[in-house]
Amino acid sequence: MSRARIKVLGANELVAVDVNIVTNTITIKDSVLSANDIQFDTPITGTVFGTLLNYKGALDRLGDTVNEKPYNSPPIAPVLYIKPANTFNWYGAAIPMPAGISRLEMGAALGLVIGKQAVAVDEENALTYVAGYTIVNDVSVPHDSVYRPAVQHKARDGFCPIGPWIIDRQEVDNPDDLTIRVFINDKLQQENSTSNLIRSVTRLLADVTEFMTLSPGDVLLVGVPEDAPQAQIGDKIRVEIAGIGSLVNVIVDEKEFKWSGTI
Amino acid sequence: MRKARIAYGGAIHEAIEWEGQLKLNDGRLVEESKVTWLTPIEPRTVFALGLNYADHAAELAFAAPTEPLVFLKGPNTFIGHQAYTRRPADVTYMHYECELAVIIGKTARNVKREDAYNYVKGYSVANDYAIRDYLENYYRPNLRVKNRDLGTPFGPWIVDAVDVADPMNLKLTTHVNNELVQEGTTADMIFDIPALIAYLSSFMTVSENDVILTGTPKGSVDTAVGDIVVTEVEGIGRLVNTIIGDESFINR
Numbered sequence: 001m002s003r004a005r006i007k008v009l010g011a012n013e014l015v016a017v018d019v020n021i022v023t024n025t026i027t028i029k030d031s032v033l034s035a036n037d038i039q040f041d042t043p044i045t046g047t048v049f050g051t052l053l054n055y056k057g058a059l060d061r062l063g064d065t066v067n068e069k070p071y072n073s074p075p076i077a078p079v080l081y082i083k084p085a086n087t088f089n090w091y092g093a094a095i096p097m098p099a100g101i102s103r104l105e106m107g108a109a110l111g112l113v114i115g116k117q118a119v120a121v122d123e124e125n126a127l128t129y130v131a132g133y134t135i136v137n138d139v140s141v142p143h144d145s146v147y148r149p150a151v152q153h154k155a156r157d158g159f160c161p162i163g164p165w166i167i168d169r170q171e172v173d174n175p176d177d178l179t180i181r182v183f184i185n186d187k188l189q190q191e192n193s194t195s196n197l198i199r200s201v202t203r204l205l206a207d208v209t210e211f212m213t214l215s216p217g218d219v220l221l222v223g224v225p226e227d228a229p230q231a232q233i234g235d236k237i238r239v240e241i242a243g244i245g246s247l248v249n250v251i252v253d254e255k256e257f258k259w260s261g262t263i
Numbered sequence: 264m265r266k267a268r269i270a271y272g273g274a275i276h277e278a279i280e281w282e283g284q285l286k287l288n289d290g291r292l293v294e295e296s297k298v299t300w301l302t303p304i305e306p307r308t309v310f311a312l313g314l315n316y317a318d319h320a321a322e323l324a325f326a327a328p329t330e331p332l333v334f335l336k337g338p339n340t341f342i343g344h345q346a347y348t349r350r351p352a353d354v355t356y357m358h359y360e361c362e363l364a365v366i367i368g369k370t371a372r373n374v375k376r377e378d379a380y381n382y383v384k385g386y387s388v389a390n391d392y393a394i395r396d397y398l399e400n401y402y403r404p405n406l407r408v409k410n411r412d413l414g415t416p417f418g419p420w421i422v423d424a425v426d427v428a429d430p431m432n433l434k435l436t437t438h439v440n441n442e443l444v445q446e447g448t449t450a451d452m453i454f455d456i457p458a459l460i461a462y463l464s465s466f467m468t469v470s471e472n473d474v475i476l477t478g479t480p481k482g483s484v485d486t487a488v489g490d491i492v493v494t495e496v497e498g499i500g501r502l503v504n505t506i507i508g509d510e511s512f513i514n515r
Contacts, residue, residue, distance in 0.1 A: 047337045047339075072400055073400075075401050077399065077405070078407075079405055081335070082336075082410075084307075084467075085470070086467050086469075086470065098466065119412075147400055147401070147403060148332060148403060149333065149334040149402045150402065155466075156466055156467050211407050212337070212339055212411060212412060215338075215339070
């Protein structure tokens with residue numbers, strides 16, 4: 001059992017619960033509930049910042065092109081992006097497949113949920129600013145060039161499922177050694193580990209907060225491993241992070257989202 | 264009407280411009296110099312445009328884009344009128360960018376160009392500072408350049424859309440220490456306001472209090488600690504900012 005917090009649809013506050021990440025169940029008072037029987041909401045109240053090229057393999061994929069146009073040299077500072085509010089999505093929900101697009105990348109990311117205002121923190125103390133960890137599926141329309149910001153590829157509605165819960169920081173011994181797996185229709189499609197990060201969790205927090213304050217409720221994604229698997233309409237996606245849990249979503253044609261207006 | 268959010272007397276108030284003073288919602292009249300100006304709205308998703316004026320693109324030796332160059336900004340970077348922006352000691356080129364800010368008023372998805380203005384609540388002014396030393400060619404311009412704490416003055420107020428006859432024909436100016444350094448007109452935008460709303464809403468839902476910073480014309484000049492930078496959009500507002508140095512921050 002691990003201590004965690006969840007947000008249930010319709011509730012105003014996060015609720016403290018015990019979760020069993022193996023059985024995917026939650027204990028509240030005396031009841032044991034399957035995660036699939038709970039209508040989760042996004043457990044996030046702030047801004048979600050993503051980090052590009054923070055897995056060694058992801059940078060390796062660019063190879064020598066980092067020295068060629070348009071990049072001209074390898075990245076120095078963390079390369080960040082924002083997953084805006086319209087992208088927020090939750091456990092069990094559908095990810096809309098935009099019209100005219102047939103495949104989406106499933107970006108499996110460990111999310112650091114900030115617990116107190118973090119300004120220019122040093123590596124030694126960085127983890128004390130983390131309230132806990134969550135799982136984020138940083139969905140993207142596949143794109144090869146990382147020269148210009150990928151708003152059109154990364155900021156579409158529903159492209160940021162988060163959850164199912166926030167595992168308390170104290171439950172995780174070493175965030176730099178967590179196995180990450182992506183399953184599509186229950187078949188393993190990707191396996192990697194946060195041990196392959198270029199900037200460790202604490203280094204990343206230090207380098208980011210040097211110029212940008214992180215506030216309680218913000219989430220910093222540590223990165224997406226190379227070779228993100230692609231999925232299509234009808235696929236069930238499960239992003240699993242050891243010690244954190246499993247985030248499950250399905251991909252649905254956006255035309256089936258009647259509430260989102262004229263498509 | 265011109266509406267501001269300000270702090271006064273230990274609380275946050277909404278206020279309107281009233282014969283050269285501010286009238287708080289509770290009826291008090293106060294001098295502008297007596298309040299702390301906050302951003303005129305609490306911004307939700309903020310889009311910013313790069314290279315949206317042909318003369319500025321040329322100045323930076325870029326061809327004009329064929330599709331809007333959009334990046335996003337987070338809440339940490341915004342400050343109000345009469346505030347302070349930090350210039351780190353190690354940088355050699357930090358410049359202001361005077362921009363018309365478009366504030367969205369209602370949920371927009373797949374909006375047609377001809378309907379776009381129906382989704383605008385009002386306008387304001389932003390100064391989208393950039394530190395060119397930190398530019399790298401990954402998701403350029405990246406957050407270290409464009410989303411720094413204190414890096415984006417925004418205000419002083421929101422001017423209701425109905426009070427702006429033609430937002431595509433407004434003069435933009437920047438003065439540094441009273442000297443004119445940047446001058447342009449919104450008429451020279453490559454992608455105009457309706458085009459930007461149509462473009463963004465074509466692939467995502469845009470909502471109330473989302474903001475579009477529409478880009479800056481040419482005239483980028485380095486600034487120094489102590490400079491008073493005034494970005495102004497004709498009929499919208501005059502946004503004052505002061506550059507401060509590392510010495511103002513005792514812990515780093």
